[in-house]
Amino acid sequence: MGISGCVSAPAGLNTLTHINPRLFRGTWYVIARLNHPAERGLTRESVSFAPSLAGNRWKVMHYGWRNESGSWEQTNIPTIPARAQFRGASMLGLFRGMIPSAVHLVAVDRNYRYALMCGPDYKQFWVLSKEADPSEESVLEMLNEAKAKGFPVEEALFQQYR
Secondary structure, eight states: OOHHHHHSOOTTOOOOSOOOHHHHOEEEEEEEEOOOGGGTTEEEEEEEEEEOTTSSOEEEEEEEEETTTTEEEEEEEOBOOHHHHOSSSEEEEEETTTEEEEEEEEEEOTTSSEEEEEOSSTTOEEEEESSSSOOHHHHHHHHHHHHHTTOOGGGOEEOOOO
């Protein structure tokens, strides 16, 4: 698969065309996701997004608890300058320092409390919340949105933060 295959949104999926960086920034808790190699074995995950001072990049930090080792893992995900890489609400990051891949914002509520993001295919999606313990109604709403867009929500792993 070429680089373009790693950065495009899934075929036929409409992603958001704009986000408000001021409202989007901050820590998002991973409430539900599919199990894929980059996150396998991690629980209590969160992702922090902060626009850079220059305004053309995002600082992205991913945190997760690894039960096997009983320790936190932290990953800094460098992003490529926004002018070259943003297409709507998509972000191109260099994972593990050299593997380009993109995440795409598919849906966000009007208050920027809940979001649905996906990777380059239907095998990667995340239901995110600004709260570690969101309401069941809000989670179901985002899962229904994900299902309507073609994501296999029945395979989702749910994270607990208590």
